[in-house]
Structures are given as structure tokens and as C-alpha cells.
Amino acid sequence: MAEQVGNRKLMADNGIEISAYIEDFVVELEDSAKTGILVAFDNKLIGVLGVADPLKREAAVVVEGLQKMGVEPVMVTGDNWRTARAVAKEVGIKDVRAEVLPAGKADVVRAFQKDGSTVAMVGDGINDSPALAASDVGMAIGAGTDIAIEAADYVLMRNNLEDVITAIDLSRKTFARIRLNYMFAMVYNVVAIPIAAGVFFPSLRIKLPPWAAGACMALSSVSVVCSSLLLRRYKKPRLTTLLKITVE
Structure with a gap:
């Protein structure tokens, strides 16, 4: 038997x-x-x-939020095609890859990377760990397996998919702040250094005393620090309100 x-x-x-x-x-x-x-x-x-693995109540809203941010969601699963398509339709995902083995998930990630795409993988299981390690940015759900958490670059502490939106949005705002800080530093150096070197003195009779040049250098550092501290006022996107509207 x-x-x-x-x-x-x-x-x-x-x-x-x-x-x-x-x-x-x-x-x-x-x-x-x-x-x-x-x-x-x-x-x-x-x-x-x-x-059936019940969908998280915020899944459809998160997918919609990613699409509005210019991120194209793709579902990669080891489940059969019919189930995968039904779940994808429910949450609004158009690109579906089903019946994929764990190693195949990493191959899907590499295929997108070869096309020049930056790939972020979100997963919580042992089967997701190869893809999490292969992706440009791996995001593990905090309630997931230890192997997935170890393979990921980000660990979302809450068991809430809304944190995926927050992580991407905060990363973009951080990089935007870094570029702004470079601009602050460059303005002081590009303007002050030629004046301190006496480039404009023969024609405009303008010069910058050493103490003023030192003050400008210090002020550039203060500007960068103050600009960075503004990130403390960051507020994550308000998806909860949209979720309530959708549910009702």
C-alpha cells in the first residue's frame, strides 16, 4: 500500500x-x-x-501604488497557471510567471536584469531566497523564514506589504537629498574657490579674505547637514486611506 x-x-x-x-x-x-x-x-x-493562501488585504492597493510609482509588478510563483492567473487578476498584476522552481525564480530575475531593468524582489519563503539574493534589491518580510531574511538586502519589520511602498519612496527621497547636498557643496566651492584664488581681482578688484573662505567652507558643511536632517520630517505615502475607500 x-x-x-x-x-x-x-x-x-x-x-x-x-x-x-x-x-x-x-x-x-x-x-x-x-x-x-x-x-x-x-x-x-x-x-x-x-x-488557498489568503491574500493580504492591502495587496491590491500596494500593486496599484507601485504602478503609480512607475514600478511594474511581476508575480513569480511555483503554483499552477490557473491559480496564479486568478490571484494575479484579483490584485491587478498583468505579468505572471507560474510553475517556476526556486532556481527558476532567480533565472527570471536575471532575465529582467539582462534587459537593463533594476529588479526588486519581495519574498518571505525558502523558495524565494535564490531570487532575493540574485535581485538588485531583495526585500524580505519580517515574518518570513530566516533563510529569506538572510538572503535579502532589506528586511521589512512589519508583516505589511505597504512597507514595500515606503521603502522605495524613502530610498528615492534619500537619493534626491544626496543629489541636493552635492549641489549645495558644489555651489560654495565653484563660487568661493575662484574668488579666494584671486581670479576676479585684476578685473573686478574682488578678493576673499582667508577667514571668509574658511567660513564659506564651514557653511557648506552646515548646509549639507541641515538638508540631510530634513529627512527626519519624512512621512510615508498614505495608502491606508485609499485602502479603506477600496474596501468600502
Whole structure:
């Protein structure tokens, strides 16, 4: 006697016959975003289970927020195509890659990178760890597995997908602040250094005393520090309000 629990491919590989009625029932489960798990005993099919991982309530809003930020979401899963398409339709994702093995997820990431795309991977499971390590930015959910957390660059401490939006938005604002700081530093140096060197003295009789040049250098550092401190006033995007509207 032998027991088998798995998908239709496992049953076919073991020579277990699946009736048309059971086949249609499994397809119906998959179309409703559930995974059909078949149970066989002594080479006879004895049951079917419909298993579903409930979507996070903020998933659809986060996907919409990513699209508005210019980020194209892609779903990569090891589940079957019907279930994957049903879930993707529910959250608004158009690009779906299904029946992908863990190593295949990393291959999908590398394929996007070869096209010149910057890839951020969000995952929480052991199967996601190869893709998290291969991506440009790996984001692990704090409630995920230790392996996924170890492979990721970011760890989102809360079990909330809204933090993906916050991480991207904060990163963009930080880089924008860095560019602004470079501009502050360059303005003082580009203007003050030629004057301190006496470039304009023969024609305009303008010169910069050493104490004034030192003050300008110190002021450039103060400007950069004050500009950076403004990030303390950062407020994350308000997706919660949009979520309430969507739910209602």
C-alpha cells in the first residue's frame, strides 16, 4: 500500500487515473485562486483538497501604488497557471510567471536584469531566497523564514506589504537629498574657490579674505547637514486611506 499527496502531475507519474469529474473540480478550484491537492491511497484517488493562501488585504492597493510609482509588478510563483492567473487578476498584476522552481525564480530575475531593468524582489519563503539574493534589491518580510531574511538586502519589520511602498519612496527621497547636498557643496566651492584664488581681482578688484573662505567652507558643511536632517520630517505615502475607500 502507498499513499500519494500532490498535484495532477504526481498522480499521472504514478499511474493513478483521474476521472473527468475530478479533473473539472480541480480546474474549478484553480480558477477560484485555490490549489487542488489530490490524495491517493493504494493507487486509487480518494480525495481532493482545495488549499488557498489568503491574500493580504492591502495587496491590491500596494500593486496599484507601485504602478503609480512607475514600478511594474511581476508575480513569480511555483503554483499552477490557473491559480496564479486568478490571484494575479484579483490584485491587478498583468505579468505572471507560474510553475517556476526556486532556481527558476532567480533565472527570471536575471532575465529582467539582462534587459537593463533594476529588479526588486519581495519574498518571505525558502523558495524565494535564490531570487532575493540574485535581485538588485531583495526585500524580505519580517515574518518570513530566516533563510529569506538572510538572503535579502532589506528586511521589512512589519508583516505589511505597504512597507514595500515606503521603502522605495524613502530610498528615492534619500537619493534626491544626496543629489541636493552635492549641489549645495558644489555651489560654495565653484563660487568661493575662484574668488579666494584671486581670479576676479585684476578685473573686478574682488578678493576673499582667508577667514571668509574658511567660513564659506564651514557653511557648506552646515548646509549639507541641515538638508540631510530634513529627512527626519519624512512621512510615508498614505495608502491606508485609499485602502479603506477600496474596501468600502
